[in-house]
Amino acid sequence: MKKDIITLGIETSCDETSVSVVKNGREVLSNVINSQIDIHKQFGGVVPEIASRNHTEAISTVTKEALNQANITFKDIDVIACTYGPGLVGALLVGVAYAKALSYAINKPLVGVNHIQGHIAANYITYQKLEPPFLCLIISGGHTHLVHIKGYTEFEILGKTRDDAVGEAFDKVARVIGLEYPGGPKIDKLAKEGTPCIELPHTYFDNLDFSFSGIKTSILNLYHKNPDINKADLCASFEKTVSDMLVTNTKKAIKNLNTNKVALAGGVSANTYIREKFKELGLEENIEIYYPDKVLCTDNAAMIASAGYYNYIEGNISDFTLNAIANLKLN
Ligand code: KG4
Numbered sequence: 001m002k003k004d005i006i007t008l009g010i011e012t013s014c015d016e017t018s019v020s021v022v023k024n025g026r027e028v029l030s031n032v033i034n035s036q037i038d039i040h041k042q043f044g045g046v047v048p049e050i051a052s053r054n055h056t057e058a059i060s061t062v063t064k065e066a067l068n069q070a071n072i073t074f075k076d077i078d079v080i081a082c083t084y085g086p087g088l089v090g091a092l093l094v095g096v097a098y099a100k101a102l103s104y105a106i107n108k109p110l111v112g113v114n115h116i117q118g119h120i121a122a123n124y125i126t127y128q129k130l131e132p133p134f135l136c137l138i139i140s141g142g143h144t145h146l147v148h149i150k151g152y153t154e155f156e157i158l159g160k161t162r163d164d165a166v167g168e169a170f171d172k173v174a175r176v177i178g179l180e181y182p183g184g185p186k187i188d189k190l191a192k193e194g195t196p197c198i199e200l201p202h203t204y205f206d207n208l209d210f211s212f213s214g215i216k217t218s219i220l221n222l223y224h225k226n227p228d229i230n231k232a233d234l235c236a237s238f239e240k241t242v243s244d245m246l247v248t249n250t251k252k253a254i255k256n257l258n259t260n261k262v263a264l265a266g267g268v269s270a271n272t273y274i275r276e277k278f279k280e281l282g283l284e285e286n287i288e289i290y291y292p293d294k295v296l297c298t299d300n301a302a303m304i305a306s307a308g309y310y311n312y313i314e315g316n317i318s319d320f321t322l323n324a325i326a327n328l329k330l331n
């Protein structure tokens, strides 16, 4: 009988210290997420040095808790997977250094994982039968990418943002209208009380790239000119316009690839309105739409363990020169 492969995933690219144990790339035995949101929200966003210091403080305890919840010990681990980019370099270094030390101590292979690849892999956990190829729209605080997932470790970027990431636009708009960091979930909630009645600019290019700085600036101007504007309507209009742009480009990519499988990934894919609009797109185009469970949309180590498992299976193993790369590309 084939032996199960137990992967320990480590994620420290931004403000979540997370460690997870995943069996055979798909079965989550534990996924401990220690969020620093309460620390950073008083500053209106993530303070990189504070993030690194908190990862250093938390990582051993979070790892111990992940092992306890999975009911395993260090000797049961087969592979150690850690995020090595993109992200905040000081934050990444904590996870990378910890993973290297652990790999050395227990003499098990080390696998570096691209954080964006991790977000994509979150779908393999929610949908046990999902396999490449498919189209994936990754929408997070740092990234907005339309990617053709050709294989577990083979990606072709079809379009990406030329300026702000979608989540960044959510967070900036939220901050201006007085909502707490992280703004995405707050806008999600408030938008439900409003209607999308405010006209905002859409931006399209000849290719599948995105741009969100126009809509962000337009909202900032509207709000500064009229601070009494209905915030719920503004949030609903913002979500509708963003979602129009995301759906339009995804529709074009579906036609170009002639695919019938589209997955969403990243923190913004937790958004209620966006999930609803993609569900409608699925019905309209007669295609399958996948989105990870909400807890797997935002940063977590289970997705890193899953992606790390596939890197390991395909022979992409790292050595002890592995380093943090702040602007690591997907390919
Ligand atoms: O994937 P993630 O945890 O981190 C990055 O890799 O960037 O994404 C965080 C982003 C933040 O910008 C946050 O505001 C946004 O995801 N977000 C949401 C929602 N939940 C998180 N945006 C819109 N609606 C949500 N429900």
Ligand code: ZN
Binding pocket: 115, 119, 140, 141, 266, 267, 298, 299
């Ligand atoms: Zn992320």
